Amino acid sequence: MSAAREPIGVIGTGYVGLVSAAGFAELGSDVWCVDIDAAKIERLQRGEVPIYEPGLEELLVRNAARLHFSTELADALEHARLLFVAVGTPPTYSGDADLSAVHAVVNAIPASEDHALVMKSTVPCGTGASLMRVFGEQGKGGLGYVSCPEFLKEGSAVNDFLHPDRVVVGDDGGPPGDAVAELYAPLGAPLVRTDIASAEMVKLASNAFLATKISFINEIANVCEETGADVVEVARGMGLDDRIGPKFLQAGIGYGGSCFPKDVDALKQLAGNSGYHFQLLTAVIEVNDLQKRRVIGKLQKHLGTLAGKRVALLGLAFKPNTDDMREASSLVLSARLQADGAAVTAYDPVAEEQARSLVSGITFADSPLAAVERADAVVLVTEWGEFVGLDWKQVAGAMSGNLVIDGRNALDADAVRAAGLLYEGIGRR
Numbered sequence: 366m367s368a369a370r371e372p373i374g375v376i377g378t379g380y381v382g383l384v385s386a387a388g389f390a391e392l393g394s395d396v397w398c399v400d401i402d403a404a405k406i407e408r409l410q411r412g413e414v415p416i417y418e419p420g421l422e423e424l425l426v427r428n429a430a431r432l433h434f435s436t437e438l439a440d441a442l443e444h445a446r447l448l449f450v451a452v453g454t455p456p457t458y459s460g461d462a463d464l465s466a467v468h469a470v471v472n473a474i475p476a477s478e479d480h481a482l483v484m485k486s487t488v489p490c491g492t493g494a495s496l497m498r499v500f501g502e503q504g505k506g507g508l509g510y511v512s513c514p515e516f517l518k519e520g521s522a523v524n525d526f527l528h529p530d531r532v533v534v535g536d537d538g539g540p541p542g543d544a545v546a547e548l549y550a551p552l553g554a555p556l557v558r559t560d561i562a563s564a565e566m567v568k569l570a571s572n573a574f575l576a577t578k579i580s581f582i583n584e585i586a587n588v589c590e591e592t593g594a595d596v597v598e599v600a601r602g603m604g605l606d607d608r609i610g611p612k613f614l615q616a617g618i619g620y621g622g623s624c625f626p627k628d629v630d631a632l633k634q635l636a637g638n639s640g641y642h643f644q645l646l647t648a649v650i651e652v653n654d655l656q657k658r659r660v661i662g663k664l665q666k667h668l669g670t671l672a673g674k675r676v677a678l679l680g681l682a683f684k685p686n687t688d689d690m691r692e693a694s695s696l697v698l699s700a701r702l703q704a705d706g707a708a709v710t711a712y713d714p715v716a717e718e719q720a721r722s723l724v725s726g727i728t729f730a731d732s733p734l735a736a737v738e739r740a741d742a743v744v745l746v747t748e749w750g751e752f753v754g755l756d757w758k759q760v761a762g763a764m765s766g767n768l769v770i771d772g773r774n775a776l777d778a779d780a781v782r783a784a785g786l787l788y789e790g791i792g793r794r
């Protein structure tokens with residue numbers, strides 16, 4: 366732990382806000398966290414952690430004395446000059462980002478020469494400029510503004526905060542930007558100090574590129590299925606090329622989560638609103654939507670009609686090590702399976718509570734083995750470690766049928782086959 370540093374405010378204590386707050390407290394800052402969700406703030410004040418994120422609880426406990434939680438923006442304004450904004454920016458029906466929470470924060474901030482908003486929320490390019498115009502119209506032109514997009518990944522968010530690949534600070538070169546850069550300096554990450562619009566675009570372009578890589582390898586997987594190649598081998602051969610790299614080349618049943626779908630959509634809409642048709646992203650989105658449904662085709666290929674069949678879903682969260690269900694592939698799958706008349710049982714180590722409010726009509730099991738009991742087919746949806754290490758002989762003994770669809774190409778195909786089960790991955794030979 367380091368010496369006392371600049372105190373900060375964090376507005377919005379979700380995945381990004383809470384992890385950032387804990388991270389900055391670890392670096393020595395007093396952090397004043399504000400959220401409009403009174404129940405969440407009460408839980409945080411009691412020392413409870415409202416989200417599942419490895420390492421977060423430990424960080425919050427260790428730095429409890431530096432972390433302050435309130436529903437009152439005034440508490441943060443009183444103690445901190447820099448107010449990190451980490452409110453949600455979900456998609457609207459049009460695909461554009463919904464900035465209403467950001468605007469609520471902007472409207473609530475009083476005029477000040479001392480304070481600056483530091484935008485961690487992912488916002489369309491041009492948002493900073495338009496918010497500064499709003500400051501001017503509201504007689505709050507003295508407020509500073511810095512774009513500091515967040516790149517952490519759920520499931521490894523604490524580690525990502527403490528060991529970022531880069532820190533991006535977009536501003537007009539004034540003291541608030543210097544102060545933000547200073548706060549991140551102990552992490553020793555490369556600093557990209559740039560203008561606000563470019564910082565905003567770095568975030569959107571990064572997520573769009575990663576999503577493109579996923580849709581690309583998924584299309585390669587689909588072609589592999591037609592041609593007899595194995596996408597795992599192909600990805601290994603491709604990934605060893607320095608210019609390509611091995612990450613985000615795992616074929617599967619598509620990306621989900623709170624960021625990729627909405628950020629890719631937001632960039633596509635942003636381009637469209639500016640008169641540019643971003644063809645590539647249109648395809649990336651369509652490929653991803655179709656990829657989530659390809660599992661249904663695989664099930665039908667082996668089982669025929671799905672009416673009356675029992676299908677077990679292993680995993681519900683959009684990826685391992687998180688309880689986040691936003692845009693999870695399991696939502697599409699469970700709905701499609703039920704629409705085709707299948708009975709769905711699912712197990713997830715941590716996401717059941719979140720899933721219950723989003724998925725109806727399925728049975729929640731309390732262990733992987735309970736989920737596969739009498740199943741005709743098992744689908745690996747989220748590659749949690751406990752599924753990868755399953756005893757497939759036990760699974761085979763519990764199932765009625767013998768089909769295992771590995772939606773993440775994460776299982777040991779030989780071990781599954783050795784248990785007498787029929788293994789089918791995505792783009793595997």
Ligand SMILES: NC(=O)c1ccc[n+]([C@@H]2O[C@H](COP(=O)([O-])OP(=O)(O)OC[C@H]3O[C@@H](n4cnc5c(N)ncnc54)[C@H](O)[C@@H]3O)[C@@H](O)[C@H]2O)c1
Pocket residue numbers: 376377378379380381382399400401402405451452453454466469470485486487488515516517518519623624
């Ligand atoms: N989740 C991620 O992995 C991730 C990664 C990078 C960037 N981002 C971006 O960060 C932003 C936050 O994402 P998240 O996943 O942490 O969202 P979240 O939904 O988990 O949390 C948002 C929080 O903001 C609070 N809030 C809403 N309006 C508020 C207001 N007016 N004042 C105070 N609090 C308010 C909500 O109650 C909630 O607790 C989004 O723009 C997202 O795109 C998310």
